[in-house]
Amino acid sequence: MSWTLFRWTWRLESPLFVGASPAGSLNRCRLYVPSRALWGALTAELARRLANAFPSYETEGTALHENARFTYLFPAECDGKHWRAWLPRYEESDGLVWRREDRPDGRHDQLTNRQMRMRFLDARPGTAIDPDSDSAEEGSLRETECVLPQWRNNESPVAFVGYVFLKQDLPELHDLTDLFLGGDTRYGLGRLRRLDMTPASEVFGVGVSLNQEAPVVQSGHLLAHARPADHVPEIVGSQELLAGWDRTKADPFRKVSETPLWTPGSRVRDGRVAGWAIEEDGIWTLAGGAQ
Numbered sequence: 001m002s003w004t005l006f007r008w009t010w011r012l013e014s015p016l017f018v019g020a021s022p023a024g025s026l027n028r029c030r031l032y033v034p035s036r037a038l039w040g041a042l043t044a045e046l047a048r049r050l051a052n053a054f055p056s057y058e059t060e061g062t063a064l065h066e067n068a069r070f071t072y073l074f075p076a077e078c079d080g081k082h083w084r085a086w087l088p089r090y091e092e093s094d095g096l097v098w099r100r101e102d103r104p105d106g107r108h109d110q111l112t113n114r115q116m117r118m119r120f121l122d123a124r125p126g127t128a129i130d131p132d133s134d135s136a137e138e139g140s141l142r143e144t145e146c147v148l149p150q151w152r153n154n155e156s157p158v159a160f161v162g163y164v165f166l167k168q169d170l171p172e173l174h175d176l177t178d179l180f181l182g183g184d185t186r187y188g189l190g191r192l193r194r195l196d197m198t199p200a201s202e203v204f205g206v207g208v209s210l211n212q213e214a215p216v217v218q219s220g221h222l223l224a225h226a227r228p229a230d231h232v233p234e235i236v237g238s239q240e241l242l243a244g245w246d247r248t249k250a251d252p253f254r255k256v257s258e259t260p261l262w263t264p265g266s267r268v269r270d271g272r273v274a275g276w277a278i279e280e281d282g283i284w285t286l287a288g289g290a291q
Contacts, residue, residue, distance in 0.1 A: 002210055004199070005164075005165055005203070005215075006166070006198060007197075007198055008161070009083045009196050010193065011158075011192065011193050012147065012158045014188050014189055014190065015124070015147060016033075016182050018033055018034070019182075025142045027145060031147070032073060033072060033073035035069075035071065037181060039064055041182075042173070042176070045179055047061075069280070070162065070165075071163040071164075071204075071223060071224065072162060072223060073162040074086060074161060075120065075160060076160060077158070084100050084102050084161075085161040086099070086101075086111075087101055087223060087265075090238070090267055096112075097112055098116045120151050123144065123145050123146070124145075125141070126141075163200060178193055180192075203223070213277075216275045216276065217275070220271055220272055220273045221265065222262055222265065225240075225242060225264065226266070226286075229286040233268055233269060233270070236266060236268075236269050242257055242261055
């Protein structure tokens with residue numbers, strides 16, 4: 001069994017909301033797109049395009065699970081010629097920081113998580129309307145963070161970069177160039193336009209194994225949520241529980257994992273490298289011991 005690897009770039013055409021744990025009345029937004037959110041958006045778009053009657057979301061979603069694996073999408077900016085992704089990384093002295101993929105060791109170029117959020121996040125106010133009084137419902141005032149289509153520091157376009165592994169060719173995936181992703185897409189949020197999809201041999205500069213049941217990334221730091229393992233060396237980072245919606249099931253709300261997962265940016269201590277298999281929902285699982 002062999003996988004084919006592609007790198008793809010999606011330019012953000014409208015504000016994007018990918019939900020994280022809220023903080024009071026603030027609906028917080030992630031700075032990256034998890035594979036599961038990407039899979040859901042692709043499933044919806046392909047099912048609607050291929051449908052003669054009611055879209056078969058479950059059929060298309062299952063086909064994608066069987067024949068494709070996705071990395072997370074990370075924010076990127078253009079350096080004039082190439083789109084360069086900003087990647088998270090935990091440092092023991094600085095906590096969570098962001099570094100551009102072409103400057104992985106450039107500490108003087110890194111941004112703190114707060115600086116990164118300030119560069120391309122904004123908040124949209126909103127409230128629920130009481131139908132009886134046709135006025136704002138008491139206690140419903142809130143704000144929702146969104147990724148802006150332009151970087152604040154230089155007003156250049158924001159894009160998201162990631163990788164897709166294909167077990168067999170999916171022409172309909174190659175043909176798809178527009179996508180609505182995340183929350184409130186009915187109101188125009190989350191529109192992305194694909195700029196390119198080119199063959200690749202690495203994932204953000206690290207090696208991959210394509211001849212196994214699931215693709216394996218050889219990396220010392222995590223670029224997706226990852227399941228804890230008893231036999232992995234110590235990991236530096238943070239953990240969180242993940243849950244989400246699956247409208248094809250009788251109980252649509254489900255946990256992605258029963259135990260907390262390591263978050264993107266976490267890393268194996270002492271710079272060691274481990275093999276991480278990419279599961280159907282994009283979660284990484286230890287596939288081999290660290291080196």
